[in-house]
Amino acid sequence: MIIDTKNFGLIEVIDEKVLKFPSGIYGFEDCHDFVLLNQSEGSDLFVWMQSTKYKDLCFVTISPFKIMADYDVSIGEDVKKTLDAQEDDTLEVLCIVTIPGDDPAKMTVNMKSPLIMNTRNQIAMQDIIESDKYSFRYPLLDGLKKQQKDT
């Protein structure tokens, strides 16, 4: 399948690589299919989550562990059920980045509502962590600096 992307022009995607969000993501409940694009373009930090249907809908995402090594997303039974998670499945986690147009350096990461995906069947969902431990707007560059200092 050929899709038109917001940042990378036309690209070919194999069907097995299409992520399926059965319930969409919050606020975009009718957007079910996305592909993850890792084009580095000078930094391997980000993953672009491009809608296969809407060219202009593309989220910048990041692995939360790159900015907070001890990030703890406990996978609840409801998540396991949605993802049809079995014993040996690998679940991947990405968090959505918000980049303010007037000052991109103030970009933040939504650590509170991680995207969780099952790499076996490509089923994905957006979870919400009920505890107050994580923020909707965690400063990305500060987190990154802190992380680099610690390692």
Added chain:
Amino acid sequence: MLVITRQKGQVIHIGDDIEIMVVDVDGDRVRIGINAPRSIPVLRAELIEATKDANKAAASTAVSPVELAALINKSK
């Protein structure tokens, strides 16, 4: 919407598996206890609204991958 008056300590059942108890009432604050199977997500409505708002804000990003990489490399 079904509206039921309850007093502190009283319980409502929803189906066989869900139990909701009024734990405490203090002015306009009510503490509610919920017993539900772990497969049923229980979330405060404002968290869902905040997640929708966050997603919408993130979706309007106009920064290109090249600009973003430059920004990251500069901050290192």
